[in-house]
Amino acid sequence: MATSRSYRDRCPVARALDVVGERWALLVVRELLFGPQRFSELRRALPGASTNMLTDRLRELESHGVVEHRTLPPPAASTVYQLTERGNKLEGVLDALGGWGASEPEPVGGSVSLGAVLMFLRSLARAHVNPPKGLWTVILEGQPWSIIGRDGTVEISPGALPGADSQLETDPTTLNSLLLDPAGFDSAITHGRAVLHGAEGAPAWLSVAD
Amino acid sequence: MATSRSYRDRCPVARALDVVGERWALLVVRELLFGPQRFSELRRALPGASTNMLTDRLRELESHGVVEHRTLPPPAASTVYQLTERGNKLEGVLDALGGWGASEPEPVGGSVSLGAVLMFLRSLARAHVNPPKGLWTVILEGQPWSIIGRDGTVEISPGALPGADSQLETDPTTLNSLLLDPAGFDSAITHGRAVLHGAEGAPAWLSVAD
DNA sequence: CCGCATCCGTTTCGATACTG
DNA sequence: CAGTATCGAAACGGATGCGG
Helix, strand or coil: CCCCCCCCECCHHHHHHHHHCCCCHHHHHHHHCCCCEEHHHHHHHCCCCCHHHHHHHHHHHHHCCCEEEEECCCCCCCEEEEECHHHHCCHHHHHHHHHHHCCCCCCCCCECCHHHHHHHHHHHHHHCCCCCCEEEEEEECCEEEEEEEECCEEEEEECCCCCCCCEEECCHHHHHHHHHCHHHHHHHHHCCCCEEECCCCCCCCCCCCC | CCCCCCCCECCHHHHHHHHHCCCCHHHHHHHHCCCCECHHHHHHHCCCCCHHHHHHHHHHHHHCCCEEEEECCCCCCCEEEEECHHHHCCHHHHHHHHHHHCCCCCCCCCECCHHHHHHHHHHHHHHCCCCCCEEEEEEECCEEEEEEEECCEEEEEECCCCCCCCEEEECHHHHHHHHHCHHHHHHHHHCCCCEEECCCCCCCCCCCCC
C-alpha cells in the first residue's frame, strides 16, 4: 500500500521524485505553501483531482514527512493539512519549476487556484526593481493573507495582521488578471469583482510602475 | 500516445508539470543534461524503465520541445537524443530537486547512473570552498567527459579535451563511492575499479581536503 | 545490437456515488 | 464536510518480436 513505487536510484533527484514525483503531489504542496488548508479547500483549488486522489496523496506525503494534519480545536472541530518544516523546503523546487513553466503556453480552460495566484503575486513582488514596503491584506476564498514587504523582501503569511495599509477582497482569477494587467484595477473595483478597504487606489504591491 | 494529461491549471508550476511531470521524464532529462545519449545508453542508465516507456517519454518530451533527436553521420549511423536549449534550462529544476532529495534516505538496492554521478560530481565541485581549477577527463561507460574548472566555476562537457591534467577511467558506482569517500581512491586504483592516466594521485576535483 | 512496436498482467488514475 | 467504495480508463512494467 504505502509501497510507493520507487525509482531505486541513489541519485538525490530520483529520491526527491520518489516522494513528490507522483501526479498531483507538487500541486498539493503548492496549495499548502502559504498556510494550512482543509480537505475541501484543496479540492476546490485542484478541480481536476478526485477525492480519492487527494486522500492518497495527503497520506503519502504525510508518511514521507512532507505534510502533517492537525485537528482544529472546537468549535471548528475540522482537520487542516499543513506542510512540515521539511515540506516547506520544497519552496525552491516550486520556484524553479514555476520559473521554467512560465514560458510554456497556458492550457485552454485553465483555472487559477489560491496557491497559484499567491505564488505569482510573491514572485512578481520579489522580482520588482524595488520591492514594495508595507503591510497589506488580501482576502481570497474567504481567507485573509498578509503581504509583508520589508527590508527588500516580500513574504506572504496566512491570516490578517493589524495595521495593514489596505485590504483587498477578490477571487484568485481576478487577482491573477490584475497581476497580469494592473491597469484593470479600477474596472475590477467598479464591476464589483474586487473590493478595497482602508485606502484609495491600487495597493503598491500591485502597481508595476517602476 | 502523446495524450499528455494536462492539469488544466494556468499556474506556471502546473504548466511545467504538464511537460515534465510524468513518471521518468525528469530522470531522462537528468541523463541528457551533460550531453547527448543514445537509446541504449538511456536504458542502461534507467534500469527500471521499460523500452516502451522510454520511447513514449522521448517522443513526448520531443513534442514539447525539450528533447530532440539527431542521426549521427556514417559510419556511426545511430541516433542520439539531446536536450534542446529549452530543455537545458531545466538544470535549475534538477538542482533544486537534488538539493531537497539529498536528505531523503537512499533506496535499498539503488543504482547509480551516469547522469546521477555527473550531477553529484558537479555539485560537490561547485560547493567546494575553492572550486578546483584545471582540466580533467573522466571516462564512464566508455564515454569521456571533461571537467573544466576555471574562474571559480565548474562545468562538465561531453568528450575529451586536449591538455587534460589527468584522466580517470571508472564506472558510475565507483565514482559515486569515491565522491562520498575520497580516501578510498588508492584502494580503488589497486583493485582495478579505477584506472588513472597522466598524473599521480587523486585528481584535485576529487579531494575534499580544503 | 539498436530503435521501436505489440501484447498482456498489474497498478494507478479519474469520475461518480455513497456514508459517517 | 471529510472522506470511502466502486468501477472503467489509462498508464506502467515486463516480455517478446521485428526490421535495420
